[in-house]
Amino acid sequence: GNNGKKPFKSGFVAIVGRPNVGKSTLMNQVIGQKIAIMSDKPQTTRNKIHGVYTTDEMQIVFLDTPGIHKPNSKLGDYMVKSAEGALSEVDAVLFLTDVSEELGGGDRYIIEQLKKIQTPVFLVLNKIDKVHPEALLPVIEKYAKLHSFAEVIPVSALRGNNVTTLLDQLGRYLEAGPMYYPADQITDHPEQFVCAELIREKILQLTREEIPHSIAVEIESMGKGDKGIVNIGAVIYVERSSQKGIVIGKQGAMLKQVGKLAREDMERLLGSKIFLELWVKVKEDWRNRDSVLKSLGFRH
Numbered sequence: 001g002n003n004g005k006k007p008f009k010s011g012f013v014a015i016v017g018r019p020n021v022g023k024s025t026l027m028n029q030v031i032g033q034k035i036a037i038m039s040d041k042p043q044t045t046r047n048k049i050h051g052v053y054t055t056d057e058m059q060i061v062f063l064d065t066p067g068i069h070k071p072n073s074k075l076g077d078y079m080v081k082s083a084e085g086a087l088s089e090v091d092a093v094l095f096l097t098d099v100s101e102e103l104g105g106g107d108r109y110i111i112e113q114l115k116k117i118q119t120p121v122f123l124v125l126n127k128i129d130k131v132h133p134e135a136l137l138p139v140i141e142k143y144a145k146l147h148s149f150a151e152v153i154p155v156s157a158l159r160g161n162n163v164t165t166l167l168d169q170l171g172r173y174l175e176a177g178p179m180y181y182p183a184d185q186i187t188d189h190p191e192q193f194v195c196a197e198l199i200r201e202k203i204l205q206l207t208r209e210e211i212p213h214s215i216a217v218e219i220e221s222m223g224k225g226d227k228g229i230v231n232i233g234a235v236i237y238v239e240r241s242s243q244k245g246i247v248i249g250k251q252g253a254m255l256k257q258v259g260k261l262a263r264e265d266m267e268r269l270l271g272s273k274i275f276l277e278l279w280v281k282v283k284e285d286w287r288n289r290d291s292v293l294k295s296l297g298f299r300h
């Protein structure tokens with residue numbers, strides 16, 4: 001046999017929850033690196049992102065899904081389909097909630113979706129760093145009335161509290177299986193995708209409400225230049241020319257800041273010097289145009 005060694009386990013785990021509960025933060029904490037962008041704006045994550053966690057005993061491939069919510073545009077529709085589709089393909093689902101906020105319509109809607117699947121669902125109570133420990137039990141009772149959860153685990157995704165417990169518990173739900181990804185690989189997404197997301201993240205962080213949902217970023221070129229410098233050219237799409245003005249800023253100040261912060265993150269990610277060029281283009285109503293969504297990588 002294998003000298004009494006336990007077999008290697010592997011499986012897929014989806015992270016679901018309404019916007020801003022900390023799904024991307026949790027995945028980044030688990031993976032230990034920044035692959036899914038984070039911000040305090042809802043609908044930050046638009047594509048399904050895989051995060052790969054590998055130890056000597058197991059490999060868990062996490063799917064950080066765009067939030068499940070009622071769609072209001074073609075992009076919203078894509079995001080919802082992508083999240084719901086993920087749930088039936090996985091070995092376990094982490095239903096993330098924010099303990100510092102009331103159980104709301106968004107949570108109930110997701111629980112309704114979770115009732116339709118056979119997959120074990122963990123109730124993960126996130127942001128415990130924001131509440132008194134005594135506040136947890138009443139919250140757990142409220143959720144337990146609505147669904148029968150396989151496990152209930154309080155965590156702080158931001159600080160990392162109890163995240164190893166969560167991983168250990170997940171391990172118990174995995175079966176013997178292969179390594180899907182090499183041990184040193186942390187994401188299935190090409191570098192271009194992460195770079196585009198980093199640019200979008202900076203815009204989300206630096207601009208106000210109106211802009212975030214109106215932008216898309218496309219990497220047009222990426223190649224090695226002189227002295228190991230990587231040249232990256234990216235286009236930021238906005239829906240209206242007034243938004244173009246905001247993204248560029250007074251005398252280009254906003255775009256300059258976006259570029260500086262994104263470049264610093266990219267240099268850490270790629271481990272090389274980056275020369276980043278940004279353009280801003282108006283593409284009216286891109287969120288509702290199928291052809292535009294396709295060319296930006298949103299596929300059904």
Ligand code: GDP
Nearest residue numbers: 019020021022023024025038039127156157158
């Ligand atoms: P997502 O929309 O579910 O992916 O949420 P994000 O991961 O983008 O996080 C939304 C916001 O919540 C960000 O500002 C995070 O820093 C914050 N956040 C996430 N997890 C925690 C946590 O455990 N504690 C606290 N205090 N904040 C958190």
Ligand code: K
Nearest residue numbers: 020039041044
């Ligand atoms: K968010």
Ligand code: MG
Nearest residue numbers: 023024044045
């Ligand atoms: Mg997210």
